Amino acid sequence: MTDTLREAYRVMRTIRTFEERVREEFATGEIPGFAHLYAGDEASTTGVCLHLGDRDAIAGTHRGHGHCIAKGVDVKAMMAEIYGRRTGSCHGKGGSMHIADLSKGLLGANGIVGGGPPLICGTALAAKQQNTGGVGVAFFGDGAGNRGTTLEALNLAAVWNLPAIFVAENNGYAEATSSTWSVASDNIADRAAGFGVPGVIVDGFDFFAVHEAAGEAIGRAREGGGPTLIEVRSTRFSVEADGDCLKRFRARVIDSGELSEPDFDDIDAEVAKLIEESVSAAKAAPKPTLKDLETDVYVSY
Template sequence: MTDTLRTPPGPPAAAPDAAELLDAYRTMRTIRVFEERLHDEFATGDIPGFVHLYAGEEASATAVCGLLDDERDVIASTHRGHGHCIAKHVDVKAMMAEIYGRTTGSCHGKGGSMHIADLSRGMLGANGIVGGGPPLICGAALASKVRGDGGVAVAFFGDGGSNQGTTLESLNLATVWNLPAVFVAENNGYAEATAAEWSVGGGSIAARAAAFGMPGLTVDGFDYFAVREAAAEAVTRARNGGGPSLIEVRLTRYFGHFEGDQQTYRAGEVRRARAELDCLLRFRARVTAGRDLTVAQLDAVDAEVARLVDEAVAEAKAAPLPTAADLTTDVYVTY
């Protein structure tokens, strides 16, 4: 079962049409511009806390979340969660305000970069705990299974998170309970500065799937279409009662593990990835060559996204900060 996804019950997901492709490009471009702008804004010292950027990994979140809906399907993210949020349709302006710690943020300025959440969109939250997401989606997947609503739960985690006991226990539990779950390991090559080639036993993260009785597959994370094909099969299987899957998406991050990381452990990798592997450049080349979309359509999206992010930053900076009275709100739930 290693490195192969079995044929899922039910018909496979349809190939993306022009509207879906344009929406996918918009999502990837929004993630890229959002993250690159944060890279610049963080350097000013106006953003509190740590920031971990997702630039370079856009195809993974976009392809997976594009197959999900906001009503039934949920995701759990990582400390590098901005891309997952945007792909799951969390409001960009509310996200920016949250990162700036403002009351207009999606969590009223209390979560910051590593804890953005929006349950109305099925986004259970970014997570400062490495390997914290997989157990959450087991619970969400079990709830969907009990309700019989066809919902799917997806956990994103990194190569570092793949070695956490919480992740391995979740893989086992998902199989034992036959949960509608998809585990997406975004292997960007480094757990902070520790190389995955050294720290991941068994040859690959996907190879571990066989030990838990689920299908696993490794895909090219620079290729939106490759990720979408694998994710479509896994989501369809989960939605139709076929159980969980593990997808290892191999990609790279363009910035450091966190803002301020000098990346002395990398030599020329980012420069090569930006020039030769970039998921946005590859996407543009494929859809324009196939005449699915035009250069003018893509350029219009670029302009639209640039305006949106400019507005998000300006509005976030102008929004009010929480007050002392806000400390005790949203702490307890009253039933």
């Protein structure tokens, strides 16, 4: 259990420190394009992805750095990708909103709102047909909850009884529009009833609540029980001190005696070193050349 707690905190701290550094670096003007940060939602993707392995696939969102880190994508390759360098996970061609690594089961962050849910229906169908025991997980925001692609994917997953998990990360504002104004129902999870699948709401600041709900849904999917819609409620960072999932996690685990303050400090230091090395390596890496325009265009089957 202690190792799991260490890993959970390490992943969440890596996401937070990565995002804080990207915010600082983006302000310098050196990072091309744009970057949508995931800070504040660390407990969501970490709580889900700790249940996943190489046989499982996920699809992220435009706010997808956290999903990538939680699924095991190399952090240095991610930072290089954000900087648009050839050493990046997509050779500098995807940027912040399109980081992907199929070897890790990451179908990609996705600049298309609601673009991920249909993709994981495909991976879930493949897992079911091949009997691998794998699941597909789609993360999407409250804005994507109104997209036809998301609702159609939920319906398809229910009709075909797919091992698919739909995680609605509701931070209350989509890109810039309050969900209280744009979403007809009070709870995104209530929409699950329309497709005959379980729907649950969890506190996105509570890693343990997310981890428990995700474990139940993923276990049921692996056993042939079909899809689940999980609504994770959180707030985009910066958040109040009592709502910060890292602070809440740290306080709870220290109070339980399972880990100590120095244990967390050591992880913080290791993560800080990793992020510093990632930025230095990214800045020193070469940019794509004109010849690179002709690569990674088509897939050979």
